[in-house]
Amino acid sequence: MNQPTTPIKLMLVDDHAIVREGLRALLSDVDEFVIAGEASNGDEACRIAPQLLPDLVLIDLKMPGMHAPDAIRMLRAVVPNVKVLALTSYAEDDQVRDVMKAGAMGYVLKEVSKADFLEALRTVSEGHPWLHPQAQRSLMEQLRSGKPADPLATLTYRERSVLELIARGKSNRQIAGDLNLTEGTVKGYVSIILAKLKLEDRTQAALFAAERGMGRPKRDTSAR
Structure with missing residues (x-):
């Protein structure tokens, strides 16, 4: 006799309550998923995820507050085994690259059918990538034109701000x-910075930043 399968705990992250309500309704008759919790932005998601311990996070990419790539990195830092599926209205080249680099395993557009949406959820929850065709094309264009990046270029504005203060x-x-x-x-953020720059500790981070001129006090030229 087959043992009942434990439902996959899904966390919804979207700043629009009506979207979260629609997703709940869409999944209400799908027994393999259970809504473990909801958040209206990345900061809230990162705060409650350690208590909810979701298996899968479905996160909208256009929300106020914390940028989506930062939220994805933070979610994976506070819940190491979580899988992340990005949800958005259209595939922008830089956005696709950034969220996949941040650790998302999938990228789904809101235009997809219910069947494709469920396939994306199932595939990512099993630890396999799922990309909407538009996202696949976007990544291919990035690969064709890509150049080796300066390590600092991999940091977001907020991460650079934190690194600047570490250097001080x-x-x-x-x-x-x-x-x-x-x-x-x-x-x-410190954990993310160390991982992205392949550094061991904040002392190395401070040295890395200082070597690149970060952390230096701004010179006051007003008296000249």
């Missing part, structure tokens, strides 16, 4: 105060 010798608490973030969020 500031603690996580001080950085959190300067950037109006929680200390936990700063710790997540």
Whole structure:
């Protein structure tokens, strides 16, 4: 006799309540998925994910607050085994590249049929990539024209801001105060920076930044 399959715990992240409601309705008759929780932005998702421990996160890419690639990296840092499927209205070249580099395993457009949407959820939840054809074409164009990137170019604006303050010798608490973030969020950014730059600790990060001129106090030329 077959044992019942444990439902896949799915977390919905979208800033529009009506979209989350529509997704819940769409999945209401699909027994293999259970909605473990919802969030209206990346910051909230990263805050509640460690308590919910979802197997799969479906995240919209156009939300206020934390940029989607940052949220994806942070989610994977706080829930290491989580799978992430990006949801958006259209495939932009840079966006596809950035979210896949951040650790998303799939990229689905809102125009897809229910059958394709469920296929994307199932495929990603099993640990396999699923890309909408438009996203596949976008990635191919990126590969054809791509050039080796400066390591700093892989950092987002927020990550560079954190690195700048690390180079100035500031603690996580001080950085959190300067950037109006929680200390936990700063710790997540530090982990992401170390991973992206292939560094061991914040001392190496400070040296890396200093070698590139970061962290230096701005010279006051107003008296000249």
